Amino acid sequence: MAQAMQVLVVDDEETICLSLAAWLFKAGYRVETAGSGQEALTQLKQRLFDIYLLDIKMPSMDGLELLAEIKALQPDAAAIMITAHGSIQTAVASMKKGAVDYLCKPFDPDELSLVMERVAATKALKDENEVLRMQLMEQQAAFLEGIVAQSAAMHAVLADIEEMAPSNAAVLITGETGVGKDLVARMIHLRSRQAQGPFIAVNCGAQTESLLESELFGHERGAFTGAVKARRGLLEMADGGTLFLDEIGEITQKMQVALLRVLEDKHFQRLGGGHPIDTQFRLICATHRDLLQLRREELFREDFFYRINVFSIHVPPLRQRREDIPVLADFFLQKYNQETGKRIEGFTQNAMAALCAYPWPGNARELRNVVERVVVLTRGRMIGAAEIAFLEKSADACDSDGLTLKALEQRHINSVLAACEGNITHAAKRLGIDRVTLSRKLKRYQASLAASGEIK
């Protein structure tokens, strides 16, 4: 912090330079001095400083010229100008050229202390902010590696992302649950012009209408019972960045109207607030539902649908891009190896074949959870078919796509009967119904099979 701050004092009066340097040294700063602008620039070629104290009036190169040179070399440099009484206008002019403050000499020790502490604290905050921003970008870059694409279908999705990301237009991402719609949204954000701004994600399906309204719009103190203090809404926080509304198909028509107005007007009011708040953000929405169908059923407003669907991206389910399964499985294996400190080398051929054969109703999210589970449970260096045998049972259990409830019941009864070797009493007991009910159901199934011509 302040103790480590490097300061350069530039003044043509040696006594000023020395006394200021001595004071700053005692205050814990690392101080160098220069008697002229040229000498300062020579030092700047060797190293940069955190804070510069520049006398405005110096022969040959004055403080303003030196300030311009320093700013050209180091745009984020914090410079404090030192001026004599009567030259305050020049000092003010220097602040317009990028100086952070000025001091009129001779100055009070408390004034010097305050200015230095303020500038040092601001500089430290800026540096910390920059470091955190870089860390965040690194994390996000690592996060994006989660979009592993081998298939032509996903390459097409990635190409679409690259194409539409620089635009400011709204994007609608569709696809089944677990395909990675949020990853696509983040990738669009990071490739967009708002990449330096915030990425605010909201799951609209997880909240009631009133809670979602309060979250998005914020509220003033006393706007409703429990609003003990004012709160910024997510629309406000997304200013300059991206707002990602997941499960957009779940929001009510009232909320669709409210959001449509924000998208049209670029401003909104907090709940209980009286003045409009400007906001500019890129909207990305996602849903697993068929919005066209919802629109036909008049559950989704047509004007809102077209407003959020300027661009659309469909992320295909994993079962339609099985080439991605091996690379995704390897990616998750490396991820969980790192997290658990294990050194599992990979999947055996049989295990990988089983992974590729599985229908993955939960898509990439399910694959990730499966890999996490087997990484934790596997003791050897390879994951074998035995470790993922549980998937086959799940596949049997969940291989029910397109079945009616009646057909599913019939299938379950048949499998229990088979397990009980045709003994109706035992099967009824296992199914939790009485023997008469089971017999009646079996007769009904036989009748329906006969009617459909399957039993002759």
Added chain:
Amino acid sequence: MDPAGPPLSSEVVDPHEPAHLDLIPFGIIEPMISSVVAANIQAVVGLFVRTHPPSELPADAFITMRNQYDAAKIIHTIGQADGGAPFKLGLIAHDLCIPILTYVYGESQMGGSAAVISTARLFDTRQEIFYQRIAKVAVHETGHLVGLAHCRQIDCLMRFSRDIEQLDRLPLLFCSVCEYEIARQIKRFINMGTAGK
């Protein structure tokens, strides 16, 4: 140094008595002030203090336009003096400044040999408060002489005081870090056998 520790009395005038710090009053200084300064430096910092008779005010350090004495020049004068203790602390009743600052309560060479403090801005009608302020500034500047920079701890005497109220709130003590550092520096200094005679 006497193994039993230095005597707390400041009435040391014998120039042959070994000392770590020479206290040099300039102009008219109340003897009690010298005693308070010497006793506190000995008690808080652990340096044995030898109080000198008052010296004349250095005329060349006076800045007529500002009606103040230049602390840097006084320090230079004190530091130039031959012999004596390795540390020297001037004591003056007039207001002090340095070229870039409008005033200072005290000034010292960081990790050097000379310092000076002024009583001019420390006055209070309550004598106890007045003496406490002088003792705090003297011990603070001695801390700089030993090599300590300003401390950020709010309860440490090495913290920079922006005004007299802040000085009054400070205890006449160092924080544990500064206390450890002072003890370490003084131990090194004594081991080097640099105590003057």
